[in-house]
Amino acid sequence: MAPGSTPTIRQRRFGLELRRLREAAGLSAPAAATALGTDRTNISNIEAGRYGISEERVRRLASIYECNDAALVDTLASMTGGRKPGWWDEYRGKVPPGHLDISEIEHYAVRLRTLQTSHLPGLFQTEDHARAIYELVVPRLPRLEVELRIAHRLARQGVLAGDEPTPYTGIIHEAALRMQFGGRDVSRAQLRHLLAENERENVTLLVIPFANGAFPMVGDSILYAEADNQHFDTAHMDSPTGPFFFDLPTQLENFRLRLDLVEQAALTAKQSADFIRAVERDL
Missing domain, CATH: 3.30.870 (Endonuclease; Chain A)
Incomplete structure (x- = not known):
């Protein structure tokens, strides 16, 4: 999986919240990667908003991080499913x-x-x-x-x-x-x-x-x-x-x-x- 283009503010926020959950759980990026069955680079790219991630993997990460905030997990899950372009993407590179x-x-x-x-x-x-x-x-x-x-x-x-x-x-x-x-x-x-x-x-x-x-x-x-x-x-x-x-x-x-x-x-x-x-x- 190749990194996406420069992440938007929303994609960066998504990755940032996952990083906050990991840090609150006291886990390093390598430890999280091992538990998820991937490598540290993928975790770093996900947390930087450069990679997309499936809803299933988001919920798996939330479980690994022992996050009990169901509303937060549901919100994170709703932000997955690919990077659908918005109307503003028509102006990318123009403004x-x-x-x-x-x-x-x-x-x-x-x-x-x-x-x-x-x-x-x-x-x-x-x-x-x-x-x-x-x-x-x-x-x-x-x-x-x-x-x-x-x-x-x-x-x-x-x-x-x-x-x-x-x-x-x-x-x-x-x-x-x-x-x-x-x-x-x-x-x-x-x-x-x-x-x-x-x-x-x-x-x-x-x-x-x-x-x-x-x-x-x-x-x-x-x-x-x-x-x-x-x-x-x-x-x-x-x-x-x-x-x-x-x-x-x-x-x-x-x-x-x-x-x-x-x-x-x-x-x-x-x-x-x-x-x-x-x-x-x-x-």
Whole structure:
């Protein structure tokens, strides 16, 4: 069996959880390989997310590691069965890998929570708004790359629609609402689109006005993707050098706590919708 291509963030998380189970059991990679009837290289590649593994072998490993967390084992087993391509694979090699990882995380999430302090959430950006953002990238991106990134960003928005749309709670600071990308007309159209998307039953948008003062994580932007099993929650933050992903239990617990506190600092859903309308009228 040859190693697969560069593993995605979800494949790496799968392998990481298996490694954590092995280490918690106090077993070395060679010992685990012997018990499974394979070699150490295979165990290393599985734990790095480079190899696929069958559901039967996952459950066998869980038994070897004496894992009694049935929900965790079931979740790991559900992640096997081959590496089926997602819609985002169409963009592989065309947009940065981190963009694809975000798409994958959003696709498999059972709930999404975000905090945006200077940009509007990507899942609600219009084509013109997104284009205005990408045109500010330094050094300037080639035109084709800009169009590919815009197409990918718009395709991501599918998680909020369809027969089983993902529940979404977005916290937006007033600064992000008033930041004009592309000029007044583009900004007004963007805010109207935001209000229209806020009508979805699965979408809750909450605004933090300047008047509410400071709050935890002020200045930060975060995506928190909840999974079927909390072991596989993922937090994502952007940086000038690319995305950072967080998956340690203590990190995730901290992000959940801080997002809860930030929600308490925001207006109610109705007040937030009225506030967005007022900002749109001010433009």
